[in-house]
Amino acid sequence: MSLTDEERREFSDVVLPLLDEMHALAVHLCRNHSVAEDLVAETVMRACENFRELRDRSKVKPWLFRILTNAFFSSCRKQKTRQEVSYEEVQGEDDAGSFSLFQQLSHPFLLWWGNPEREFTNKLMDEDIRRALAELCEDHRVVILLSDVEGLSYAEISESLDIPIGTVRSRLARARSMLQRKLWRCAQEMGFGVSRRRSRQEALKE
């Protein structure tokens, strides 16, 4: 059913200001600019077709993200590219949310040597985060993107993904745990961790 001119204007007013946010989400999901642009276009088209279903205009953002993530998952299924949850991520499920990058980096007894966790976040490049995110399965990636990149509340994520708030919490905890495992590898490559700890311990003995 096509929109009236007035509805089209209203649609334009509420959707266009969110175009950058939809695009950012699509880019991190698809990891390819032209595929991401197609996904955004498809989202806008579907949203336009179903605009009359959106009764509460204040919920336009989670509504659009819901359409976008559904379209993304549906295209993954069609292309059979949906990433299986890796063995490592299944292991992560057992101790949901238990891996802490902070615990790995922090050495409170060596306070006078500086603050390695702050040092790490300063050294961390956007590309390191992008790479770590790209290694997550889609379910984990989506929930982290909605929360930390798009800044949605748990209630909005629940609406976007059509899952209960409790599931948002637990999935987010697992996703962060997995992401931090991957960032820890990155930290080790930068020289944080064992060798650095050893050199500090050696220095302390001197």
Added chain:
Amino acid sequence: MTGSKAKQLNCQEALRKVFDFVDGALEGVSLVEMRTHLATCRHCFDRAEFERLLKARMARLKANPASGELRARVQSLIEGG
């Protein structure tokens, strides 16, 4: 919040709520309890600060504006809808 009083959290309880805190999902008594604990525990404060910092780094990935072409494409989709 009627009838619920703030209690003293131990570190385990505080760390269980650290992401809720950083995500702004704590309110009322729970938020007061968390803030009180963080004000007195250096380790939990540092952990919360680290998670907040990491979340802020993630938010930087949002800077990914739509191209002029995509904007025009979307505009024409809306006009045609």
